[in-house]
Amino acid sequence: MDDPPEALCVRLHRGLRGEGPLTAADAAALGCALLDLGHDGPAVREAVERRPADVPPAELPGLAAGLLAEAGFEPGFDLVPEQLETLRRALDTVLQDLPAPGAAWSSGTAGTRPPRAWSSPAVGCTAAVCPSPPAATRPRRWRPSPRTSRRA
Structure with missing residues (x-):
């Protein structure tokens, strides 16, 4: 079963923080989910146009951060x-x-x-x-x- 975009955002966020694996497959899945929701930013297009195996490990953090930004993901206190x-x-x-209380600002x-x-x-x-x-x-x-x- 496909993961909801929020769960994919959480996984990518944790991966960027070093609290779990950061995978190109999760980035591609989030890109597809965001595309289905009408997002078409540069990170979404890059994630859906490239095969996960073709994403170099050095580029993955930038792609993941771009996807999270385009998704409008803001982690809560539980994640940060x-x-x-x-x-x-x-x-x-x-x-x-x-x-x-009862005091006034100094003139x-x-x-x-x-x-x-x-x-x-x-x-x-x-x-x-x-x-x-x-x-x-x-x-x-x-x-x-x-x-x-x-x-x-």
Whole structure:
């Protein structure tokens, strides 16, 4: 029975991480499955046009990575457990940057300095969890109304 594309993505991902075999047969099977789903990117075309035996071992990691990208595969915490620790650090950073309950931002500093998370590798996790600060913590930006900025 054919494996579903998600299972093939997991196998290729594990193979790229060195946690299992990385095979050209799995790459070809994923390429065929993605083609059936309407994907026709360069990695998919390469995977379906070549026989698995003709894929050199040195090219296989690049082909597998291209297939995973074209599939839109994003491994979860079960496959990349170190991302969970990165997420925890990012959340701690966000919590440190938020004012304490009942406290207000210092005058003149809101919005003028980037949060500490912007300078750490946790920025992707931080942005995913907190894409924009809550309205209560965002600085207000006043702009002239179009009616008041026109001259008579």
